[in-house]
Amino acid sequence: xxxxxxxxxxxxxxxVAVATWTMAARDLFASVLGxxxxxxLLALVWVRLHxxxxxxxxxxxxxxxxxxxLVTAGKRLDALKAATSGAAPRLRVKILAGALSALVxxxxxxxxxxxxxxxxxxxxxAAAAAAGPGAGLGNPITAVLISYRAFDTMLEKIVxxxxxxxxxxxxxxxxxxxxxxxLRKARPDGAMVLLAQILAPIGALIGVHIFWVGADAPGGAFxxxxxLAAMWMVAMMARLVEAPRIGSRAxxxxxxxxxxxFLAVGLAGIAMAGSFFAFPPAFAKALILFIETFMVxxxxxxxxxMVAGPPEGGQEP
Amino acid sequence: xxxxxxxxxxxAIGAGVFFFIAGTVGLxxxxxxxxxxxxxxxxxxxxxxxxxxxxxxxxENPLAAFKLVVVxxxxxxxxxxxxxxxxxxxxxxxx
Numbered sequence: 001x002x003x004x005x006x007x008x009x010x011x012x013x014x015x016v017a018v019a020t021w022t023m024a025a026r027d028l029f030a031s032v033l034g035x036x037x038x039x040x041l042l043a044l045v046w047v048r049l050h051x052x053x054x055x056x057x058x059x060x061x062x063x064x065x066x067x068x069x070l071v072t073a074g075k076r077l078d079a080l081k082a083a084t085s086g087a088a089p090r091l092r093v094k095i096l097a098g099a100l101s102a103l104v105x106x107x108x109x110x111x112x113x114x115x116x117x118x119x120x121x122x123x124x125x126a127a128a129a130a131a132g133p134g135a136g137l138g139n140p141i142t143a144v145l146i147s148y149r150a151f152d153t154m155l156e157k158i159v160x161x162x163x164x165x166x167x168x169x170x171x172x173x174x175x176x177x178x179x180x181x182x183l184r185k186a187r188p189d190g191a192m193v194l195l196a197q198i199l200a201p202i203g204a205l206i207g208v209h210i211f212w213v214g215a216d217a218p219g220g221a222f223x224x225x226x227x228l229a230a231m232w233m234v235a236m237m238a239r240l241v242e243a244p245r246i247g248s249r250a251x252x253x254x255x256x257x258x259x260x261x262f263l264a265v266g267l268a269g270i271a272m273a274g275s276f277f278a279f280p281p282a283f284a285k286a287l288i289l290f291i292e293t294f295m296v297x298x299x300x301x302x303x304x305x306m307v308a309g310p311p312e313g314g315q316e317p
Numbered sequence: 318x319x320x321x322x323x324x325x326x327x328x329a330i331g332a333g334v335f336f337f338i339a340g341t342v343g344l345x346x347x348x349x350x351x352x353x354x355x356x357x358x359x360x361x362x363x364x365x366x367x368x369x370x371x372x373x374x375x376x377e378n379p380l381a382a383f384k385l386v387v388v389x390x391x392x393x394x395x396x397x398x399x400x401x402x403x404x405x406x407x408x409x410x411x412x
Contacts, residue, residue: 191401198394 008048015041028077032070039063052218053141056210060226065303068233072183072307142220146288150277154262157295160302161255168246171310177247180308183237196238203231211296215285221292225299232304243308251301258298262291322374329371336364350407354400361396365389 018041022034039062046055089097126148127140145153171178204227211224235241244251265287266277273280279287340360347353369389376382 189402189405191398191405195395195398199391202391 011041011044011048015045028074029071032067032074035070036063036067039066053139053220053223056218056220056223057226060223060230064230065226065233065307068230068307072309076309139214139216139218139220141218142214142288142292145220146291147279147284150262150266154259154266157259157262157298160298161259164255164302164305167306167310169310171312175311177245178311179245180243180305180310181312182239182242183233183308184239188238193238193240196234196240200231200235200240203234204228207231207296207300211292214292215289221295222299225296226303228296228300229303232300233307236304236308243304246305246311251305254297254301255305256298258291258295261294265291326371326374329367331371333364333367333371336360336367340364351404354403358396358400362393365392 015038018034018038022031022038025031025034039058042062043055043059046052046058126144168176207224207227209224210219210227211221212219214220214224232241236243246252265279269278269280270276272278337360340356340358343356343359344353347356366389369385372385373382376385
């Protein structure tokens with residue numbers, strides 16, 4: 001009798017409990033902290049499901065970046081709330097929202113419960129394609145992401161760039177091209193500066209390492225990029241660096257370089273290997289690493305720009 | 318030799334778990350934020366340090382052992398810094 005199943009059940013119960021607490025928390029900040037803890041617990045769940053790649057992504061994005069994003073959004077909401085006091089939703093609206101949520105949750109539960117066994121899966125085809133031509137990577141996850149479902153992966157990076165554009169377009173017209181407001185107005189604490197000075201170089205090194213080993217071990221472009229992004233955010237919070245102007249050409253090029261290089265290599269595949277997004281087997285690994293390098297750059301730039309928010313200046317409310 | 322290594326692991330991880338439990342009890346029972354912070358840092362620094370010490374003999378190779386120590390060092394750094402930040406924010410709130 002192993003103790004691991006008991007730990008798994010405990011972990012599952014904890015996830016549900018933290019999720020419930022996150023929704024029930026009255027205070028916005030407490031709720032965000034609950035969500036961060038929930039993200040970290042989910043990362044453990046993914047590790048227990050033998051999916052360390054997803055666990056890494058969940059820890060970096062669900063636990064880290066989303067947490068910073070929500071805390072920043074919460075601060076802005078607090079500032080807005082001081083200016084305009086909105087009336088609480090009425091009971092009828094609350095009941096309607098609750099009923100709709102229950103309907104969606106019920107429908108999802110029904111679909112999951114009525115899946116045929118074994119569940120239909122593209123995993124064998126994906127594994128075959130990843131092991132076949134155009135791969136040459138030790139980590140099947142990375143091979144599937146870049147080779148088998150290359151188009152989806154590229155579109156995901158385009159979505160990131162679009163999200164940043166959407167956030168920028170919320171800014172005032174007069175501020176267009178300017179820099180986002182600093183993440184922290186006041187002079188930062190000495191402890192924060194020290195943390196950023198020591199942590200950021202080490203974290204950047206680990207981010208590059210995670211990207212590099214992603215070819216053969218758990219890790220990859222998104223996880224490494226998210227870590228680099230987090231280190232840039234830490235440096236911005238300590239005011240060691242300021243957020244760049246959104247009119248900066250280098251920033252814009254970095255933002256679109258991932259999807260652009262991916263698309264260019266994909267189009268070149270028509271000439272070189274006979275189809276869109278096909279890699280010639282002889283140097284597939286080199287090409288994949290080349291694409292991933294620019295994707296790391298795009299992710300590392302897009303996530304901090306989302307957190308930094310719209311450009312400021314001109315007539316700010 | 319492996320028996321001795323197991324014994325070291327067992328003793329160190331056991332002591333680490335003790336500090337984690339003590340820290341958690343303190344976190345739940347202490348009266349205000351500063352003392353709770355104090356309890357938490359014991360669990361983070363000493364508890365995790367002892368567990369890492371206990372895991373080192375079980376690491377597959379020296380590099381893995383080094384990574385464990387790096388994890389502990391990073392937790393020490395971030396734990397100490399955030400404890401400072403929270404403590405200072407508390408003091409500012411009181412004044």
